Amino acid sequence: MPPTSHPRLLAWIEEVTALTTPDRVVWCDGSEQEWRNLTDALVESGSLVRLDPEKKPNSFWARTDPGDVARVEERTFICSADEADAGPTNNWMAPAEMKSTMTELYRGCMRGRTMYVVPFCMGPLDAPNPMFGVELTDSPYVVASMRIMTRMGSGVLEAMGEDADFVPALHSVGAPLAPGEKDVPWPCNDTKYISHFPETREIWSFGSGYGGNSLLGKKCYALRIASVAARDEGWLAEHMLIMKLTSPEGQVRYIAGAFPSACGKTNLAMLEPTLPGWKVETVGDDIAWMRFGSDGRLWATNPEFGLFGVAPGTDFHTNPNAMRTLARGNSVFTNVALTDDGDIWWEGMGEPPAHLTDWKNQDWTPESENPSSHPNSRFCTPIEQCPILADEYHDPRGVPIDAILFGGRRRTTVPLVTEARDWVHGVYLGATLSSETTAAAVGQVGVVRRDPMAMLPFIGYHAGDYFQHWIDMAKGAPGDACKLPKIFYVNWFRRGEDGRFLWPGFGENSRVLKWVVERLDGKGEAVETAIGHVPTADALDLTGLDLDADDLAAVLRVDREEWLAEIPQVTEWFTKFGDKLPAVLWSELDALRARLADA
Ligand code: GTP
Ligand code: SPV
Ligand code: MN
Numbered sequence: 305m306p307p308t309s310h311p312r313l314l315a316w317i318e319e320v321t322a323l324t325t326p327d328r329v330v331w332c333d334g335s336e337q338e339w340r341n342l343t344d345a346l347v348e349s350g351s352l353v354r355l356d357p358e359k360k361p362n363s364f365w366a367r368t369d370p371g372d373v374a375r376v377e378e379r380t381f382i383c384s385a386d387e388a389d390a391g392p393t394n395n396w397m398a399p400a401e402m403k404s405t406m407t408e409l410y411r412g413c414m415r416g417r418t419m420y421v422v423p424f425c426m427g428p429l430d431a432p433n434p435m436f437g438v439e440l441t442d443s444p445y446v447v448a449s450m451r452i453m454t455r456m457g458s459g460v461l462e463a464m465g466e467d468a469d470f471v472p473a474l475h476s477v478g479a480p481l482a483p484g485e486k487d488v489p490w491p492c493n494d495t496k497y498i499s500h501f502p503e504t505r506e507i508w509s510f511g512s513g514y515g516g517n518s519l520l521g522k523k524c525y526a527l528r529i530a531s532v533a534a535r536d537e538g539w540l541a542e543h544m545l546i547m548k549l550t551s552p553e554g555q556v557r558y559i560a561g562a563f564p565s566a567c568g569k570t571n572l573a574m575l576e577p578t579l580p581g582w583k584v585e586t587v588g589d590d591i592a593w594m595r596f597g598s599d600g601r602l603w604a605t606n607p608e609f610g611l612f613g614v615a616p617g618t619d620f621h622t623n624p625n626a627m628r629t630l631a632r633g634n635s636v637f638t639n640v641a642l643t644d645d646g647d648i649w650w651e652g653m654g655e656p657p658a659h660l661t662d663w664k665n666q667d668w669t670p671e672s673e674n675p676s677s678h679p680n681s682r683f684c685t686p687i688e689q690c691p692i693l694a695d696e697y698h699d700p701r702g703v704p705i706d707a708i709l710f711g712g713r714r715r716t717t718v719p720l721v722t723e724a725r726d727w728v729h730g731v732y733l734g735a736t737l738s739s740e741t742t743a744a745a746v747g748q749v750g751v752v753r754r755d756p757m758a759m760l761p762f763i764g765y766h767a768g769d770y771f772q773h774w775i776d777m778a779k780g781a782p783g784d785a786c787k788l789p790k791i792f793y794v795n796w797f798r799r800g801e802d803g804r805f806l807w808p809g810f811g812e813n814s815r816v817l818k819w820v821v822e823r824l825d826g827k828g829e830a831v832e833t834a835i836g837h838v839p840t841a842d843a844l845d846l847t848g849l850d851l852d853a854d855d856l857a858a859v860l861r862v863d864r865e866e867w868l869a870e871i872p873q874v875t876e877w878f879t880k881f882g883d884k885l886p887a888v889l890w891s892e893l894d895a896l897r898a899r900l901a902d903a
């Protein structure tokens with residue numbers, strides 16, 4: 305007997321079962337016992353390796369197929385009824401055509417496997433309007449990961465009752481088993497589709513078991529589908545961290561930050577300030593849902609329940625709070641290296657051990673040519689284990705945002721921090737955000753591309769409409785005073801001519817946060833430049849930091865020639881959106897051009 309009488313849910317499961325023909329259907333309750341059974345079976349079958357419980361209790365090492373290591377943007381589709389609604393930044397296919405193609409792929413695709421029913425909720429279950437989803441998947445790795453990343457199981461199903469709305473999210477690795485056929489450790493399919501149906505709020509994913517392709521509550525639901533709901537309902541679903549920042553005087557500020565994938569959200573969200581007396585607490589590290597409160601402010605919640613963080617580069621010097629979170633166990637590590645004594649290791653974690661097993665299951669020594677861990681290897685760990693989790697994380701109202709940071713990874717041009725002149729200028733900065741591509745998505749790494757609001761791969765509709773939606777936020781909620789956050793543009797990744805990072809980053813970013821807070825308070829020295837307000841050389845608190853004066857000047861520099869070179873690129877970018885581009889953004893570009901001419 306299914307543990308629910310929700311008619312729409314039952315009908316959908318019946319339909320999918322008939323199509324995909326799994327050997328059995330299992331309803332996930334989210335219990336400890338279920339986790340133990342799942343992970344035991346995955347260890348037994350060779351898909352997971354249990355780590356030494358003394359080092360990482362209840363934690364596991366997973367290796368993917370070498371062809372299934374990151375999000376696949378080329379295979380990600382927004383299947384709106386009208387092609388124009390997907391806009392120029394998304395892949396599109398007509399919903400009927402996509403459904404008929406994928407139906408053929410799904411036919412019999414779960415043969416020999418178990419189909420798991422995973423009821424989940426994005427955000428707290430006690431929210432006024434809980435955001436439900438149900439993922440059907442044939443991957444026990446996905447079930448285990450969903451248990452870390454979302455609130456899932458019986459409690460959700462109960463809360464859904466008989467008639468709650470939910471997002472149906474269908475996932476298959478696309479690797480049916482013939483009778484008696486032995487499974488591989490990481491089943492997947494060369495053919496991959498990550499499809500979204502914005503009008504009917506459905507997700508269909510096929511062929512990949514990896515992160516954002518398969519944990520469908522995350523990017524697919526909480527960003528692509530939610531961004532469409534947010535546009536319709538007057539809120540924002542964004543690729544942002546959320547932090548609580550307390551000054552030595554005890555003043556609390558809440559800051560959200562949008563940086564593209566693998567550009568520093570998790571690190572900033574868990575930052576340990578080097579400036580004495582300052583305190584950071586984590587609310588979220590990847591996704592923020594922001595709605596107007598009756599006070600006219602934008603209130604942000606983190607819909608997730610876990611952290612799916614980039615492993616390489618994480619250690620006690622860069623992100624000690626992530627290391628403390630992981631030490632508590634209950635985590636899955638994917639595509640990192642395994643030490644001979646049953647712990648994990650990755651590049652950036654100090655001196656390498658003499659021998660490791662690398663992410664491809666090969667012997668690795670410090671002399672090996674390739675890194676031991678894939679650059680997009682990840683830890684998946686419960687957010688409640690984070691020692692600096694803010695109490696407000698649990699509050700369905702969220703936190704009122706004082707400042708939004710947009711940031712990218714740029715070796716040149718973009719200074720350490722710039723304050724926008726006003727909201728529309730801030731939207732312009734977000735809409736023209738540029739960043740070097742990273743290993744978080746399949747494709748070439750290090751190529752500068754526009755990544756508006758760090759949402760390029762995640763906007764579920766036309767990006768021109770998305771920019772307009774951001775501009776319209778300035779109208780606030782009807783009838784209320786609108787108190788929007790101030791917008792800043794940061795770049796931790798500017799480099800010197802010798803290729804070194806000019807700014808030490810990580811905990812030292814607290815110095816930039818202090819300046820941001822001072823600007824919110826109407827203090828903090830800045831020069832008005834063509835691109836916005838940039839701190840003067842002595843405006844940043846650099847107490848105790850050994851930073852070369854030339855490096856400081858270089859990291860804050862607004863170079864007229866470099867910015868003039870951006871103008872044709874932004875013009876080309878804006879031209880893509882035709883008449884969907886809000887005219888005020890063209891005006892911003894014109895004004896920038898004029899200011900640069902005068903500079
Ligand atoms: P996603 O989970 O893919 O969305 O990434 P993210 O934005 O959370 O990025 P994350 O914080 O995991 O950082 C990605 C990489 O950038 C890691 O290798 C970090 O070590 C590195 N990084 C983060 N912050 C800084 C910084 O301030 N300076 C430098 N130089 N590197 C940083
Ligand atoms: C990102 O790529 O922005 C991530 C990792 O946070 S994934 O879940 O794969 O999308
Ligand atoms: Mn992300």
